[in-house]
Amino acid sequence: MSRVTQLITLSIPPEMDEKIRELMKKENRTRSELIREAIRRYIEEKEWEEIYRYGEKKAIEKGITEDQVEDIIDARRK
Numbered sequence: 001m002s003r004v005t006q007l008i009t010l011s012i013p014p015e016m017d018e019k020i021r022e023l024m025k026k027e028n029r030t031r032s033e034l035i036r037e038a039i040r041r042y043i044e045e046k047e048w049e050e051i052y053r054y055g056e057k058k059a060i061e062k063g064i065t066e067d068q069v070e071d072i073i074d075a076r077r078k
Contacts (some may be wrong), residue, residue, distance in 0.1 A: 010035070 012020075023034055059069065 020031055020034055023029070024031060027034070059066075064072065
């Protein structure tokens with residue numbers, strides 16, 4: 001039977017390790033849970049940045065200003 005997770009080795013500075021230990025105690029979570037959540041959030045942030053850049057590029061191509069975006073969305077929802 002194969003693993004459903006991948007084991008990795010990670011080096012971090014002692015100060016970061018201390019912060020992680022504090023969060024582990026405070027949130028009653030494992031180190032792995034905290035690090036997985038941090039990586040998951042980082043990935044989501046990068047995906048949203050990519051979506052934003054795409055939207056910004058398309059707006060520029062169509063001559064839409066940032067001020068007009070909300071009006072366009074509102075009009076589309078009606």
